[in-house]
Amino acid sequence: MSQAxxxxxxxxxxxxxxxxxxxxxxAGACHAAGGLVLLLLGGIIVELFLGGLPAFxxxxxxxxxxxxxxxxxxxxxxxxxxxxxxxxxxxxxxxAVPVAFGVAFFLTELAPPWMRRPVGTAVxxxxxxxxxxxxxxxxxxxxxxMAQYVQPALIDSIxxxxxxxxxFQGPPFGTGILTAALILAIMILPFIAATMRDVFEQVPAVFxxxxxxxxxxxxxxxxxVVLPYTRISVAGGIMLGLGRALGETMAVTxxxxxxxxxxxxxxxxxxxxxxxxxxxxxxxxxxxxxxxxLLALGFILFVLSFVVLACSRWLLRSxxxx
Amino acid sequence: MSMTANPALTPVKDRAAAxxxxxxxxxxxxxxxxxxxxxxxxxxxxxxxILATLFVKGFGALNLxxxxxxxxxxxxxxxxxNAITGSLLQVALATVIGTPIGMLVxxxxxxxxxxxxxxxxxxxxxxxxxxxxxxLIGLFVYQLLxxxxxxxxxxxxxxxxxxxxxxxxxxxxxxxxxxxPNTLREAVIGLGAPKWKMIxxxxxxxxxxxxxxxxxxxxxxxxxxxxxxLFTSLGNNAWSTDLSGPMPSLPITIYxxxxxxxxxxIELAWAGALLITLAVLLLNILARSLLxxxx
Numbered sequence: 001m002s003q004a005x006x007x008x009x010x011x012x013x014x015x016x017x018x019x020x021x022x023x024x025x026x027a028g029a030c031h032a033a034g035g036l037v038l039l040l041l042g043g044i045i046v047e048l049f050l051g052g053l054p055a056f057x058x059x060x061x062x063x064x065x066x067x068x069x070x071x072x073x074x075x076x077x078x079x080x081x082x083x084x085x086x087x088x089x090x091x092x093x094x095x096a097v098p099v100a101f102g103v104a105f106f107l108t109e110l111a112p113p114w115m116r117r118p119v120g121t122a123v124x125x126x127x128x129x130x131x132x133x134x135x136x137x138x139x140x141x142x143x144x145x146m147a148q149y150v151q152p153a154l155i156d157s158i159x160x161x162x163x164x165x166x167x168f169q170g171p172p173f174g175t176g177i178l179t180a181a182l183i184l185a186i187m188i189l190p191f192i193a194a195t196m197r198d199v200f201e202q203v204p205a206v207f208x209x210x211x212x213x214x215x216x217x218x219x220x221x222x223x224x225v226v227l228p229y230t231r232i233s234v235a236g237g238i239m240l241g242l243g244r245a246l247g248e249t250m251a252v253t254x255x256x257x258x259x260x261x262x263x264x265x266x267x268x269x270x271x272x273x274x275x276x277x278x279x280x281x282x283x284x285x286x287x288x289x290x291x292x293x294l295l296a297l298g299f300i301l302f303v304l305s306f307v308v309l310a311c312s313r314w315l316l317r318s319x320x321x322x
Numbered sequence: 323m324s325m326t327a328n329p330a331l332t333p334v335k336d337r338a339a340a341x342x343x344x345x346x347x348x349x350x351x352x353x354x355x356x357x358x359x360x361x362x363x364x365x366x367x368x369x370x371x372i373l374a375t376l377f378v379k380g381f382g383a384l385n386l387x388x389x390x391x392x393x394x395x396x397x398x399x400x401x402x403x404n405a406i407t408g409s410l411l412q413v414a415l416a417t418v419i420g421t422p423i424g425m426l427v428x429x430x431x432x433x434x435x436x437x438x439x440x441x442x443x444x445x446x447x448x449x450x451x452x453x454x455x456x457x458l459i460g461l462f463v464y465q466l467l468x469x470x471x472x473x474x475x476x477x478x479x480x481x482x483x484x485x486x487x488x489x490x491x492x493x494x495x496x497x498x499x500x501x502x503p504n505t506l507r508e509a510v511i512g513l514g515a516p517k518w519k520m521i522x523x524x525x526x527x528x529x530x531x532x533x534x535x536x537x538x539x540x541x542x543x544x545x546x547x548x549x550x551x552l553f554t555s556l557g558n559n560a561w562s563t564d565l566s567g568p569m570p571s572l573p574i575t576i577y578x579x580x581x582x583x584x585x586x587x588i589e590l591a592w593a594g595a596l597l598i599t600l601a602v603l604l605l606n607i608l609a610r611s612l613l614x615x616x617x
Contacts, residue, residue: 026518030434033426034444037492040485041447044458047465102361110355111362119362121610126369128606130546132573133595136580137372140379186368193365217351240453247455249549250577274457278552286469298461302454309450 044302052296054289063296069260069276071283076293078300080260084177084270085301088252089245091181091266096189097238103189104196109218109226120197127190135254138183139175143255146182147174151267170265173257178266180256184248188241195237195316199230236315243309247301249274273301373599380596383589393559393575396584402594404561405575409598411563412476412555412571413545416483421537424488425526428495428533433521445496452489459485460550468554476562476569479555486547487540494536498529531612538609542602548573572598 055076056063066077107120151172159168203226211221227234257269258279271279277294284290387401394400427448435441463482468474502525510520526533551557557574558567572594579591 020516022518023516026521027434030426030430033423034430034435034440036423037427037444037448037451037488040488041451043466044454044462047462048458051461051465099361099364102358103365105354105358106362110358119366121607122369123362123365125603125606126365128542128602129369129372129599130548130573130602132546132548132576132580133372133376133599136576136591136595137375139580141371141375189365189368217347219351219354220347222354243453247457249455249457250573254580274455274549277457277461278549281553295461295465298458302458305453305455305458306450309453310446312453313446313449 045299048295048299048302052292052299054292055296058289058292063293064300067260067262071280071290074289076290078273078293078297080262081271081273081276081297082300082304083262084256085246085272085274085304087270088177088181088184088256088272089242091178092184092188092245093238093242095182095185096192096241099185100189100192100196100237100241103193104200105222107193107197108200109222120194123190123193125190126186127194131187131248131250134183134187134251138179138251139254142183143174143179145174146179147172151178166264167266170263170267172267173269175255175257175269176267177256177263177270180252180270180272181266183251183255184245187248187251188244191244192237192241195240196230196234199233199237200226203229232315233318236312239308239312239315243305243312246305246308247274249278253278273297277301376592376596376599379589379592383593384596388590388593392561393570393590396582396587399586400590402572402575402590402597404558405570405572405594406597408476408555408558408562408570409545409572411565412479412483412551412569413541415480415565416487416544417537417541419480420484420487420540421491423484424491424536424540425495425533427488427492428499429521429526431492431496432499433517433525448489448492451485452493455549456482456486456547457549457552460553463550464553474554474556474568476555476565476567479551479569479571480565482550482554483544483547486550487537487544490540490543491533491536494539495529495533498532498536499525501532502528535609535613538605538612542605542609545605546573546598546602548577552577 059066059076063076063078064082065079066075067079068075068077069080070076103123107116107123111119151174154168155170155172159165207225207229208221211225216224252272253275256271256275258271258275259269260271260276261268263270277297280290281294284294387399388403389401389406390403391399391401392404393402427444431441431445431448435444459482463478463485467478467481471478506524506528507520510524511517515523551571551574555569555571555574557578558570560570562569576591576594576598579587579594582588
């Protein structure tokens with residue numbers, strides 16, 4: 001009896017010590033990995049800022065809105081590309097949100113159960129297609145269609161209207177701000193649609209059933225019950241799409257036309273921060289002021305997308321908790 | 323709120339008016355249903371158009387020499403062998419480096435830092451990295467590895483891709499681990515197992531199909547990444563397995579070929595685009611079916 005009790009007692013401290021060591025090591029590795037993620041984000045901010053510092057020093061605050069970009073005289077400004085980034089992203093949101101809402105409405109309320117999974121997967125696959133494929137497809141397929149059919153039709157119809165007509169005038173090149181926004185809209189559509197679908201599905205069935213019991217139609221249930229219940233998360237999903245649209249590079253680079261000027265018409269060429277960085281990087285020497293200006297642009301893009309993505313997460317917090 | 327203002331819910335005495343209202347509500351409903359169906363159709367048409375374009379133009383350009391020849395000057399029957407190998411090499415290494423880090427971070431969030439302030443910050447930052455523009459990751463690695471070490475290199479490309487895959491693995495690992503019931507953890511601890519054994523032998527094992535799904539989705543994502551490689555591994559037109567020098571990759575080759583004025587290069591770009599899209603979509607479908615079969 002006493003022997004049996006003493007045996008495990010003698011061996012216990014050793015196993016306990018070993019498992020303590022194992023626990024300490026494992027917990028340490030996990031904490032270190034968590035810290036590494038913070039370091040990565042901090043590193044991105046610091047490196048981009050330091051890289052852009054010479055440009056910020058040389059041009060001061062006006063760098064943010066100056067529309068000059070002249071590699072010969074080494075005068076750089078972020079105005080045109082910031083404008084292009086914001087305009088294409090906002091236009092893309094305007095185009096994508098109604099379609100994404102329609103898709104989410106269809107997938108949660110209208111589609112028969114056997115259709116939901118394949119259609120949902122197909123829409124999600126749109127999100128998986130690499131950015132460069134969108135670029136090639138946009139350049140070789142969409143741009144010619146825009147030039148031959150869509151833009152002439154828009155010029156003849158909306159282009160004639162007062163007040164907003166000037167947005168839809170000018171030569172129909174096919175590429176340009178509007179085409180870039182269209183491609184972006186297709187790219188962010190699955191992200192917004194998937195978020196909307198997920199939050200729509202979280203509406204308690206009792207709420208919807210009571211509305212149906214009162215005699216509401218499907219659309220009235222969506223408009224009067226589902227949307228009011230989920231509007232904050234829906235806004236979060238839209239912000240997530242906006243954050244994605246701001247930083248898209250390859251697809252936009254192919255179709256935006258790449259010109260450093262602000263045009264009043266949506267058919268005109270332009271550029272975005274990401275497209276300027278991708279295109280001009282190859283032509284800038286290490287340590288040059290131009291490279292620094294590109295890194296400064298990167299820093300501005302980082303701040304823009306960080307703010308938008310942080311908003312998105314804050315709006316989606318109720319969904320994340322659930 | 324909006325319910326009280328809804329005319330559908332106010333009692334109507336007049337029969338003709340009630341019928342009119344009913345017709346109007348039905349019409350609004352039918353219109354909304356129709357538009358929603360149309361929106362879904364639009365989404366599917368885009369996907370179909372992308373796939374059709376890739377198949378038509380890609381299969382036309384696809385032949386054996388795409389896989390057996392390296393990239394050559396226009397007009398000399400080159401292939402994509404070096405680009406494909408370069409991509410496989412960089413993606414594989416990035417996955418090998420990024421997956422354990424991502425799993426540890428996900429484990430940290432699910433097992434050690436539930437509700438702690440530090441954990442919340444890490445989760446927030448990881449989610450920001452998940453959606454952050456990949457071009458900025460490229461610029462970051464350029465500043466961190468390319469400038470100080472004197473040149474573009476395959477290793478820099480690997481670093482950029484592993485930074486991109488980490489948050490994807492973090493998200494799925496944490497999500498999968500949070501699905502495991504606490505009673506299972508308590509049972510394991512109650513048997514006297516140390517916490518790390520509980521996590522590695524029980525929690526990871528239960529979550530393994532979910533974690534693999536995350537890794538597959540991550541591979542699918544980094545396989546198509548172009549922008550970060552522009553500033554890190556740069557691309558190379560020769561056969562190269564030397565990770566300390568510039569390294570070719572499929573997306574970069576597609577990018578430079580698609581923008582070129584040479585017809586045979588553009589065709590090769592389409593062949594490459596088809597290959598990469600097929601790989602990415604298959605990985606996605608595989609990942610989804612794995613998740614569906616799992617717990």
